[in-house]
Structures are given as C-alpha cells and as structure tokens.
Amino acid sequence: MNIFRSLKSRNFRLFFYGQSVSLIGTWMQKTAVCWLVYRLTNSALLLGVVSFVSLIPSLLLSPYAGSYIERHNRYRILVITQIISMIQAGALAMMILFRNYNIPGIILLSLVQGIINAFDVTCRQSMMAEMVEEKDDLPNAIALNSTMANFARIAGPALAGIILSTFGEDFCFLSNFLSYVPVLISLFMMKIVLPPVVKSERSIWMELREGFNYISGDNDLSSLLLMLTASSLFVIPFNTLMPVFAKDLFNGDAKTFSWFESAAGLGSIISAIYMANLKGGKDMVKIMITASLIFALSLILLSYAAWLPLALLFMLLSGIGMMAQTSAINTYIQTHAIPKMRARAISYYIMAYQGMIPLGSLLTGVLAHFVGPRLTVCIAGVTGTVATVVFVSYQRKKLRITNCELRNNREIIA
Structure with a gap:
C-alpha cells in the first residue's frame, strides 16, 4: 500500500509541503521559548504558565470557532490566520533580537498565538476532506498530516538545540x-473548491448548542472525547x-532538552507511519486503547529512569503512544461525524485535546513544585492507566447491553 497516496491530490500536496516547513519553525520557537523561560527564571511553575496561556484559548474558543468557520469561507480564514501568525512570530523575534527578555511580553505573545490557533487548527482540520480528491484517502491524509507534524517535532527541537x-x-x-x-505561497497556489457557505437564519449560539447536542447524543464520539480530555488534562502535560x-x-543543557x-x-x-499504512476499516477504538496503555x-x-539513554527510550515510547x-x-x-457537523465535531476534538493541555500544564507545574518532577510524571x-481501564470497562458494558438488546429483539420477532 502506498503510504503517500493522498499526495496525489494537488491541494493536499501543496498544503503538506508548505506546512512541513512552517511546523519545523514553530517547534524551533516552542523549544526556544521553553528553554529561554526556564533559563531566565528556573521556575517549573512559569513553564506551566507559558504552556497554559498558549493553549487555553483552544478550550474557551474552539466550539465557537467551529460554528464560526462553518458560516464563513474556510480558505480565507486559513490565509488570515497564517498572516497573523507570521506577524506574531515577527514581534517575538524582534523582542529577542533586541535582548528585551520580557517574561510578561513572552506570555502575552504566547496568548495571542493561542487565540490564533483556536481558529487555525479547527479550520485546517475541517478542510482536509476538501483537500483530498479521493475520499478513501482521507484517513491516509490525516495520518500523513500527523506524520508531518511529528517529523517537525523531531527536526524542530533538534535544529533548535544546535x-x-x-x-x-x-536566530530560532x-x-x-x-x-x-x-506556507502562504502554498496557500495562494491552491485551487480549492469549497461547498457554498449557506447563511444561517439561526444565531451562532444556537448552532453551538446543536453541536453539543450532536456530540453528547453519540455515545461513541462522546466517550472518545472524554478519554482524550482525561489524557490531555492529566497525562500529556508531562x-x-x-x-x-x-x-x-x-545536568544537561539546551541540546539535552532538544534530545x-x-x-x-x-x-x-x-x-504516524504505522497509522498511515493502515487499511480502511481498522478498529480505531482498539488502536486507541493499546496506544493509551x-x-x-x-x-x-x-519517572524512574536514572540513565539518560534509558530516559530517552521511554520518551520515544511515550511519543508512540501519544501519537497513536x-x-x-x-x-x-x-x-464518523456527519458532514454538516464535521467542523463542530472537530472543534470539540481540539477543545478536548489542545484546550485541556493548558489546565494540565498549570496543574503539572504546581504539582512538580510541591512533590518534584519525577513523582509528578x-x-x-x-492516571493514564486508570483512565484507560475505566474506558475499557465502559466499552464492555456497552457491548453487553447491545448484545442483550439484540437477543431480546430476536426473541420478540421469533
């Protein structure tokens, strides 16, 4: 099976190449910000604060962003968010270039980037279906998009360390x-045809409620989102x-952190490569359970590793599990989400994923301050193990109820 089959689609190919470069730069900046803040303050709590402000807008704004994006031209929104992100990156670069090591300023610019991302990430994810010409290639495109993001996660910190x-x-x-x-060149080269935007008679707040009712009414979607919420709040912020x-x-330096x-x-x-190679019809719930464990x-x-190479090995395994x-x-x-609800469903995914991480980062920073980093991790x-066991128990209970209902229906028909 061709792992790059979704790149046959011109629009997705342009998006893929442009984002590959940008995400490496983003991870370089993320690594540099974390290292700079800790170098200047020696505070695990402030590290948590920086992560908190950069992601908290995803919790507060993602559902609104999902409804807003469905009412407007998504391509235009994506271009605007990339331009504003470039301006934000330029402001941060100027601050550091002139040696203005202003921690409140760094926190403020991190908050601005978080607000942009609440709209940008939801918009990009909801456009994936339109970028890929063959709908059977959509899961492959999602996996390749994740591969791109995680390659950047390798290359960005590695380059940042150097x-x-x-x-x-x-320079970072x-x-x-x-x-x-x-990124902007790639976006301007795209020839994407989006469904016409239908002006809704209802208020955006009614559509927000409709999206919530759809998610909460689907047991499979809601249970997966609750599992992701628990992971983002208590596990991923490690x-x-x-x-x-x-x-x-x-006892390392910036290069050790980049490792x-x-x-x-x-x-x-x-x-991500494993996910991209999966054939259609694979049970994503089973994969999620295994990955969570x-x-x-x-x-x-x-948390118990005392030898650096062993700690790096466990970091590698954590990356495998978290990504899958x-x-x-x-x-x-x-x-699985119906087309007219896809953007809103994705917005709840962003809220459960990126929105909960800032709360978790703050909690992690506070906990590490009192009990130490090893015990916190x-x-x-x-907590992640317990959450997975609870999810599996719920799935088994739901399966038993379904089987019981099927037996009763057969008996009634007989």
Missing part, C-alpha cells in the same frame, strides 16, 4: 518568522517538565 548553542535564541525566533513564507528533566535531573523533544517526536513519527506505562518507567492515541480519535471523528502515568 542553533541555541551555536547562534543563540534570536527569526527562523520561525521566515517559515511562514512557504512534557512541560522536560526542561527540568534535562537541566536539573540529568528529549526529538525522542518523543521520533516515537510519534514511527506511530503504551503511553501511560512509558511515563511510569520514565490522538490520531486514532481524530481519524474516528473525521470519518509517575502520577501522570498512573
């Missing part, structure tokens, strides 16, 4: 600013503490 130690932080921020140029692991627990990020990214890309158990092992977990849920939603792993 650049931080060789040229300094300002400037590189991210320039990385938006190929990586907020990786600068602490690199600098304090393993942790790159190890998780390498695991994610291995997982791998993710949770790897964190428990990471989130990708399986994303694929299930995009392939161990607690994250144990």
Whole structure:
C-alpha cells in the first residue's frame, strides 16, 4: 500500500509541503521559548504558565470557532490566520533580537498565538476532506498530516538545540518568522473548491448548542472525547517538565532538552507511519486503547529512569503512544461525524485535546513544585492507566447491553 497516496491530490500536496516547513519553525520557537523561560527564571511553575496561556484559548474558543468557520469561507480564514501568525512570530523575534527578555511580553505573545490557533487548527482540520480528491484517502491524509507534524517535532527541537548553542535564541525566533513564507505561497497556489457557505437564519449560539447536542447524543464520539480530555488534562502535560528533566535531573543543557523533544517526536513519527499504512476499516477504538496503555506505562518507567539513554527510550515510547492515541480519535471523528457537523465535531476534538493541555500544564507545574518532577510524571502515568481501564470497562458494558438488546429483539420477532 502506498503510504503517500493522498499526495496525489494537488491541494493536499501543496498544503503538506508548505506546512512541513512552517511546523519545523514553530517547534524551533516552542523549544526556544521553553528553554529561554526556564533559563531566565528556573521556575517549573512559569513553564506551566507559558504552556497554559498558549493553549487555553483552544478550550474557551474552539466550539465557537467551529460554528464560526462553518458560516464563513474556510480558505480565507486559513490565509488570515497564517498572516497573523507570521506577524506574531515577527514581534517575538524582534523582542529577542533586541535582548528585551520580557517574561510578561513572552506570555502575552504566547496568548495571542493561542487565540490564533483556536481558529487555525479547527479550520485546517475541517478542510482536509476538501483537500483530498479521493475520499478513501482521507484517513491516509490525516495520518500523513500527523506524520508531518511529528517529523517537525523531531527536526524542530533538534535544529533548535544546535542553533541555541551555536547562534543563540534570536536566530530560532527569526527562523520561525521566515517559515511562514512557504506556507502562504502554498496557500495562494491552491485551487480549492469549497461547498457554498449557506447563511444561517439561526444565531451562532444556537448552532453551538446543536453541536453539543450532536456530540453528547453519540455515545461513541462522546466517550472518545472524554478519554482524550482525561489524557490531555492529566497525562500529556508531562512534557512541560522536560526542561527540568534535562537541566536539573540529568545536568544537561539546551541540546539535552532538544534530545528529549526529538525522542518523543521520533516515537510519534514511527506511530504516524504505522497509522498511515493502515487499511480502511481498522478498529480505531482498539488502536486507541493499546496506544493509551503504551503511553501511560512509558511515563511510569520514565519517572524512574536514572540513565539518560534509558530516559530517552521511554520518551520515544511515550511519543508512540501519544501519537497513536490522538490520531486514532481524530481519524474516528473525521470519518464518523456527519458532514454538516464535521467542523463542530472537530472543534470539540481540539477543545478536548489542545484546550485541556493548558489546565494540565498549570496543574503539572504546581504539582512538580510541591512533590518534584519525577513523582509528578509517575502520577501522570498512573492516571493514564486508570483512565484507560475505566474506558475499557465502559466499552464492555456497552457491548453487553447491545448484545442483550439484540437477543431480546430476536426473541420478540421469533
């Protein structure tokens, strides 16, 4: 099976290449921001605050963004969000270039980027179906998109580690600013035909309620989103503490921190390649359960690792588990949600995923402040294991009820 089959679609191919460059720049900036904040403050709590403000808009705005995007031209919104992101990256680059190490300013610009992302990510995800010409290639496109994101997660921190130690932080921020140029070129080259926007008679708030009712009324969608919410709140934010692991627990520097990020990214890309090679009809729920266990158990092992290569191995396993977990849920939603509700369903996915991470990052920072980073990561792993067991129990109970109803129906017919 051709792992790159969805790249036959011209629009998706342009999107894929442009985003590949931009996401590497984004991860370089993310790594540089985390390292800069911790270098200047030595505060795990402030690391949590930076992560919190950069992602909290996804929690507050994603449902609204989903309804807003369905009422407007998604392509135009995507272009606008990329231009504003470029301006934000330029402002941050100028701040660092002139050595204005202003922590409140960095936090404010991180908040601005979070607001942009609440609309940008929902818009990009909801346009995937229109970018791919063959609808059977949609799961492959989703997996390739995740592969691209996770390759950037490897390359970005790796480059950041080299650049931080060789040229300094300002070069990382400037590189991210320039990385938006190929994205905008790719977007302007696309020839995408979107369904006509139908002006709704109802208010956007009524559509928000309609989206919530649709999600809550579908047991499969709602249970997967609840599982993702638990993971994003209690498990995924463990990586907020990786600068602490690199600098304090393993006596490293910026390059050591980039190894942790790159190890998780390498695991994610291995997982994404596996997902991209899956044939249609695979049970995404089973894949999600297996991935969740791998993710949770790897964190428990990471929390006890005292040897750097072993810690990096467990980081790689955490990347495999986290990527497969989130990708399986994303694929299930995009392939099972009805078309008119897709953007709203995806907005709840973004809210459960990116929206909960900031709360979790803040919680992780506070917990690490009182009980230490190792115990905090161990607690994250144990919580992930418990959440997976609860989800499996719910699935089995639901299956028993369904089987019982089928037997009763057969008996009535007989």
